[in-house]
Amino acid sequence: MSVSRTSQAVAVTRAGFDRPHSQAGDPQAQLRLCAGMRSRALDHMRASLAARTAFFDDQVTGAIAAGIRQVVVLGAGYDDRALRFRSPGVTFFELDHSGTQADKRARLHAILAEDESAGSPAAGEHAPVLAAADFTSDDVAVVLAGAGHDPGLSTLFLCEGLLVYLDQVGTVRFLASVRGAAAAGSLLAASLVTHADGLDSDAVVARGNARRRTAGAEPWRTILPAAGQSDLLARSGWRIVRAVDAADLGTGADPGRSLLVTAEPAG
Numbered sequence: 400m401s402v403s404r405t406s407q408a409v410a411v412t413r414a415g416f417d418r419p420h421s422q423a424g425d426p427q428a429q430l431r432l433c434a435g436m437r438s439r440a441l442d443h444m445r446a447s448l449a450a451r452t453a454f455f456d457d458q459v460t461g462a463i464a465a466g467i468r469q470v471v472v473l474g475a476g477y478d479d480r481a482l483r484f485r486s487p488g489v490t491f492f493e494l495d496h497s498g499t500q501a502d503k504r505a506r507l508h509a510i511l512a513e514d515e516s517a518g519s520p521a522a523g524e525h526a527p528v529l530a531a532a533d534f535t536s537d538d539v540a541v542v543l544a545g546a547g548h549d550p551g552l553s554t555l556f557l558c559e560g561l562l563v564y565l566d567q568v569g570t571v572r573f574l575a576s577v578r579g580a581a582a583a584g585s586l587l588a589a590s591l592v593t594h595a596d597g598l599d600s601d602a603v604v605a606r607g608n609a610r611r612r613t614a615g616a617e618p619w620r621t622i623l624p625a626a627g628q629s630d631l632l633a634r635s636g637w638r639i640v641r642a643v644d645a646a647d648l649g650t651g652a653d654p655g656r657s658l659l660v661t662a663e664p665a666g
């Protein structure tokens with residue numbers, strides 16, 4: 400599997416945002432992880448990515464403040480939060496396809512080596528744990544257990560910009576396996592791509608892919624009305640406790656295109 404170009408483009412765009420960081424965190428983390436990438440910022444998606452980024456940053460800082468000690472980033476790409484929100488006692492796990500993980504691992508090693516030679520060797524103690532997985536076939540709970548994740552401890556799971564790449568059957572199977580690793584008190588934060596009621600979802604997906612240069616290698620698969628997306632989560636064992644349209648976060652994102660949800664294990 401080759402490196403995800405969509406995740407590089409998203410990361411390069413995010414590197415231009417002004418964002419919070421923890422006391423021990425690295426405010427330059429996103430820029431440093433993107434060093435040498437040839438992707439250009441996605442100007443047409445800047446507003447929706449700004450909303451999405453603020454939402455997920457908030458989920459991570461809120462969970463850490465509430466005492467959650469495990470953060471699992473699913474479809475992590477070049478997510479920088481393990482470095483940006485580095486905090487004593489908190490472990491970040493990052494899962495993605497093997498090709499992207501290999502490139503991310505090399506970039507992380509370079510950053511940690513730089514920090515070490517600059518006299519901050521402690522940064523290495525909080526490095527994220529990377530594991531390769533294909534969410535269309537692997538059981539996330541098994542992959543996480545192999546990486547040292549404790550399924551008995553509450554965890555924040557992030558699915559940022561991921562679920563649009565899985566089909567509906569695959570989404571339910573994947574989220575159910577995430578649910579299998581979710582102790583009581585865990586939370587799932589996810590971005591869901593939506594369209595207005597009454598449109599043909601397959602046609603919306605096809606039109607979206609026709610406009611994307613990366614659609615060949617990384618096609619979108621699931622865009623649904625908000626109710627359809629919520630139904631997928633419910634069928635996977637997750638109960639939505641908060642949902643916000645990206646347009647309501649004040650970045651200028653179009654309404655009705657992206658739903659940002661927080662869910663808890665049901666039952």
Ligand SMILES: C[S@@+](CC[C@H](N)C(=O)[O-])C[C@H]1O[C@@H](n2cnc3c(N)ncnc32)[C@H](O)[C@@H]1O
Nearest residue numbers: 403406474475476495496533534535559560564
């Ligand atoms: C648009 S990128 C988002 C990356 C990151 N979450 C972010 O927001 O910067 C989607 C990511 O999901 C990963 N991904 C998509 N389908 C996957 C699958 N079946 N198994 C594992 N990773 C997958 C891609 O490799 C890519 O890194």
